[in-house]
Amino acid sequence: MAATKLFDTGFVVVILPALENLEILRSEFADLQVDAVLHGPPDRVDVKRLRERQGLTQEEFATEFGLDLSTLRNWEQGRSEPDTATRTLLRTIAAHPAAVHAALKRQD
Structure with missing residues (x-):
């Protein structure tokens, strides 16, 4: 098949x-x-670098992409790591931020 x-x-x-x-x-x-x-998802994501490349503060990035601010801060400070699904989302944000933003804003 x-x-x-x-x-x-x-x-x-x-x-x-x-x-x-x-x-x-x-x-x-x-x-x-x-x-x-x-x-597949990357093994690691440099969340701070990704956010800074988007030109967003932590608060803006969290709001823009539906992430918990305290979780985002924990990732950036190395206290925790994003799970597999979140690493996939972050990879998608890095490649196509406008598409992710549009998908999250849609009201079906």
């Missing part, structure tokens, strides 16, 4: 239970002219 979807749409997501070597997988897929890309 995945191969059919790949050839029909040019895109497919495959979840692998374990991956020992991404480069070997990419090499094997390259023979089929398929690019293998690993997706």
